[in-house]
Amino acid sequence: xxxxxxxxxxxxxxLLLLACGTTTAVTPTVPPGEAPPALPTDAPPxALPTDAPPxPTDAPPPAxPTDAPPPAxxxxxxxxxxVPPTAQLKPGLQLTRKLILVPTATPTPKPQLVxxxxxxxxxxxxxxxVSEFQLTPxxxxxxxxxxxxxxxxxxxxxxxxGSFKVEWWAGSNYPGPACMWTVDALPANGGxxxxxxxxxxxxxxxxxxxxxxxxxxxxxxxxxSDEGNNVHGVxxxxx
Numbered sequence: 001x002x003x004x005x006x007x008x009x010x011x012x013x014x015l016l017l018l019a020c021g022t023t024t025a026v027t028p029t030v031p032p033g034e035a036p037p038a039l040p041t042d043a044p045p046x047a048l049p050t051d052a053p054p055x056p057t058d059a060p061p062p063a064x065p066t067d068a069p070p071p072a073x074x075x076x077x078x079x080x081x082x083v084p085p086t087a088q089l090k091p092g093l094q095l096t097r098k099l100i101l102v103p104t105a106t107p108t109p110k111p112q113l114v115x116x117x118x119x120x121x122x123x124x125x126x127x128x129x130v131s132e133f134q135l136t137p138x139x140x141x142x143x144x145x146x147x148x149x150x151x152x153x154x155x156x157x158x159x160x161x162g163s164f165k166v167e168w169w170a171g172s173n174y175p176g177p178a179c180m181w182t183v184d185a186l187p188a189n190g191g192x193x194x195x196x197x198x199x200x201x202x203x204x205x206x207x208x209x210x211x212x213x214x215x216x217x218x219x220x221x222x223x224x225s226d227e228g229n230n231v232h233g234v235x236x237x238x239x
Contacts, residue, residue, distance in 0.1 A: 125225040127156035128164070128216045130232035131191055135212070141239040142203040148179055150214050153191035156225055160185045164217040166194055170202050172211040172233060178202055207238040 132151035140146040148168055154160060163184050167177035179196035186192065203210070216230040224230075 122157070123225070124158035125156050125223060126154050126158050126160045126186065126188065127225045127229070128152060128154055128160070128186070128222065129226075129229040130214050130216065132193075133214055133232060133234060135236065139237045139239060140203070141200075142206055143200050143239075145197055145199050146202055148196045148198065150194045151191060152183060152186070152194060152216060154186040154188060157188050159187045159190075160222045162221065164222050165219065167215045167218055168196065169213040169215065170198070171207075172213040177215075203238045205238075207236075209235055210238060211235050 129152075130150065131153035132149065134149040136147040136149075137144070150166065150168060152166055163182055166181045166183055168179040169176075170178040178198055179194075181194045181196075183192055183194070211233050213231065213233040217224075218230075220227070
């Protein structure tokens with residue numbers, strides 16, 4: 001045996017002795033002329049594992065990264081068309097598409113309230129007024145007679161319902177009229193001339209200014225469309 005083999009045998013024997021708990025030295029056989037192999041000294045036994053503490057069971061779970069990217073969205077793969085390509089059609093055939101228009105329901109219009117403005121209805125009523133007034137002579141003289149001419153006209157759209165009175169006042173502040181007439185019904189757009197003569201002394205004296213007046217329907221016997229034009233006054237002088 002060579003030197004290396006002897007060393008291996010000695011090492012194995014030492015290990016077996018340590019395992020069996022004996023310290024008996026084994027002296028390997030050394031061939032004549034060779035130095036004996038170095039034997040291992042009493043090396044301390046290999047450290048055996050002691051009672052290590054058990055691994056903790058309440059260890060925190062592994063950290064989960066918070067900035068992990070969201071899972072990828074599933075992709076949609078369209079189904080293949082069931083219409084065969086043009087290349088697979090039979091010779092002489094063509095692929096066409098038709099557009100079908102579906103009519104929609106027509107909404108029914110709702111009725112609307114229409115208010116039409118109409119002109120106001122005018123009542124048919126008469127309208128009496130003084131169409132003319134004259135004194136002869138003018139200016140009159142209180143020592144002479146005087147002739148009075150008055151025109152009464154109905155400019156309304158209806159005739160008067162009956163007769164009415166007309167008065168002439170030599171002075172508006174006098175106690176009563178100087179002349180008075182009764183007029184029968186006047187048609188619409190119709191008139192009448194009234195006249196009278198007064199002797200001297202109609203005015204008691206001369207006046208620098210005095211108002212003489214004609215009054216139509218002073219008793220309001222006729223309903224008219226305008227009651228504000230029934231009195232006509234004129235300022236005159238009397239010699």
